[in-house]
Amino acid sequence: MNTWKQAFKLATFELKQSKINLIFSLVITLFLLGYLRKSLPEYVENGFLGFDLFFMILFSFATAMPKPKAFQIQNIQPNFIVSPILLMQKHLPIKEEVLIKSRFIIHFIYTFPFQVIAIVGLLYLATFPAHFSIDSMIAFAILWLSFSFYVGFIFPASDTGDKGFLATTAGLFIIGILTVGIGSILFTLFHAITGHGFVYWSIIAADKWPLFTSIASIIAAYSGYHFWKNYMKRNMNKIDYI
């Protein structure tokens, strides 16, 4: 059996326990889709940070948030954070490659179908520039679905765990504050310098250079997948699961 097949089988074991949670993921998708659809014309016109933020959250991890608590990364020791199910599976004769791929599959199932619903819904329902062609729409979809690989896959990658101060409650709080703080500064600076937000420029890129945007996004997604996969391998061979 190849490793993807084994990983899928392993992921199914966890996903069977997540049926209701996947319904919550759909609810989050529809809620964010409603907000984004309504806000898009105003965002394109005036630009505001909240739109970019919600858009990026939707295309990275928002729909994975309702995952059952038992499967979420958590503190096993005061300074050790890890996914409990990954730790359990590490006790079993499951190849590392299979473990890693199964984490990706689970995140993918929690996010990708909902992101497809969101992007299709947005392209269908929201008011995009009148000259936005089918090619541009496809490029825009590829750009943001790829984003969910190279940014969103940080979440399955973090399942492999972390140790030390940054894995403590205080450390995680500081990371949270820094992420929000630095993120807000970067978003504000980007808006201030370019006059618009990330999503606006992604619409422009998809509109003007659909082929280039699509190819660059697919390369980024491919590279992102391999980057996080190697990160997980390295991390699993570095951390003491004690």
Added chain:
Amino acid sequence: MQSLLNITHLQKKIDDFQLGPINLTIESGTITALVGNNGSGKSTLLKMIMNLVKPDQGNIKLLDQFVHGPGEDWKQSVAYQPQTIIGWDAFNGKQLKELISPLYPNWSEELFENMVHLFDIPLNKKFSKLSQGMQQKLNLALTIPRNAPLLILDEPTSFMDIPSKKLLIDVLVDWMDQGEHAILIASHQVEDIKKLSDYLFVLHDGEMIGNYEKEALTESYKRFWLKDTVLPSSKIPGEIVRYNQQLISNQPDVTQQFLQEQGIQWTDHSAVELEEIISLLLTPNI
């Protein structure tokens, strides 16, 4: 006998705690009890065997394959029951069996069913809803039937009731008779150690005290009941400890000869209980 596990010069430092150097060989057909004080590094050692903790130095070979090497085939040769069970809460016994049993080619469905029946384990109840004792029983029912050459148990009976402990000992003894297996069991339960083990591997605060053959160890300790005489203030050959007119020696022949030469009389000498021997081994500064 086939050597299943070979540990050589193994060392690990975690903060201020130093484990090792440790050397240990486990052969098939033997049961080794891993004995030590709290925090002596027993669980850490077992996790190093499972490649959950990386050593600073030394090697662990399971059936001639390096555990910390790139190969992962060795994992099918070992069944590990951790002391703390993490990640099982969302599942019931049936679901866990569906996950675990296909991973082991020698899985014994018959043994699993026997253990479920014997311990009266509810397979449809979520793991998180079971009592700690029942969780331990389910964990054992999902570990022993893996029929791996090496079975590693970390405090398997700490929450179990007395009848269940006895049943488990019977299960393990039967299991040992059915193939080329070995067990490495970390335990504070003297009854488990007495009834099960062939060898005692003793750790104290991370330091390896020794790997002893149980029968030889119990035979090597003797308690002398001395007559009311004044004993020399210096240590008597073989002496481990003395309380009033009692003296415990781990070289009874040498002690006996010394006492005879010095004209010190004793009224009786007797065997020392394994529990006391372990206590003495784990109190190295007496």
